[in-house]
Amino acid sequence: MHVTAIGDSLTQGVGDTNDEGGYVEIIENTLKENLNEKEVTVNNFGKRGNRSDQLLKRLDQPEIVSSIEKSDMVLITIGANDIMAIVKDQFLDLDYDDFAGEKEPYEARLNEIIQTIKSKNSDAEIFLIGLYNPFEKPFSHIPELQQILRDWNEIGKRVAEEEENMTFIPMEEIFSHREEVYAEDHFHPNKKGYKLMAERVISYVRPFLETEEE
DSSP states (O other): OEEEEEESHHHHTTTOTTOSOHHHHHHHHHHHHHOTTSOOEEEEEEOTTOOHHHHHHHTTSHHHHHHHHHOSEEEEEOSHHHHHHHHHHTGGGOOHHHHHTTHHHHHHHHHHHHHHHHHHOSSSEEEEEOOOOTTTTTTTTOTHHHHHHHHHHHHHHHHHHTSTTEEEEOOHHHHTTOGGGBOTTSSSBOHHHHHHHHHHHHHHHHHHHHHHHO
């Protein structure tokens, strides 16, 4: 069983104060516990701050290409930093229109990311992990942000539905109005948050694993 995890700081595990690798390492340990007769390899290429355009460029790196080519599964977290880039640029005068114009370019990049992965390995099962809203408290005065997160997640769902061997994994409700799942930066998950993420991912991955074992 070979797994490639790519994306942003959520894949890297930023916020896990125990330095245990976030949700990806929990997935790895779970696979090793449950696939006793199989060798399990998990390569983590998460990089803090990555936007979709940056991840797309990284997919040409030889070590990432090699890992994808061998993979049974590819796990992806991406999109939060695309939103953050707009928040930072328009911080003093932020409204929904600032994001609406970025929806189509983001969808195009996400599609290109998926097609690039498929060009390297058409058999790998791809799991796109949805976004949650860390802006509920600091940006409570901007209710449009909740709709923006939903728009971005709808894009992820749509892309997944249009592709074979691809699944969208929703995450939004796990983090909604729950301060105890966030790290001190109030943006990334803490150990508890990553554990909940991993449990959600495993629940979606399990049917695929059962098929692989048959």
